[in-house]
Amino acid sequence: MTKPRKDANIPKFVGIIIPKIPGMLFRYPALYLKMRGKAEKSGKIFRRELIEQGIDAQTADSLTNHYLESSRIRSYVRTFR
DSSP: OOOOOGGGGHHHHHHHHGGGHHHHHHHHHHHHHHHHHHHHHHHHHHHHHHHHTTOOHHHHHHHHHHHHGGGSHHHHHHHHO
């Protein structure tokens, strides 16, 4: 009995993915920009609340940058390297 080749499914996979690429090229950047805008807005609120609670501005800036790091694409790219 012969074993099925793993490479046999590659043409089928490519045939499924290629028609979806144009939609993904428009959808995912738009979703990213929307998420990034919401993150920036929430970062401003986060910083303002930290300062209102008595944390100095330098520490608030540092904490806000750490908070916003998850919305930056560089952090995702570093994860996959």
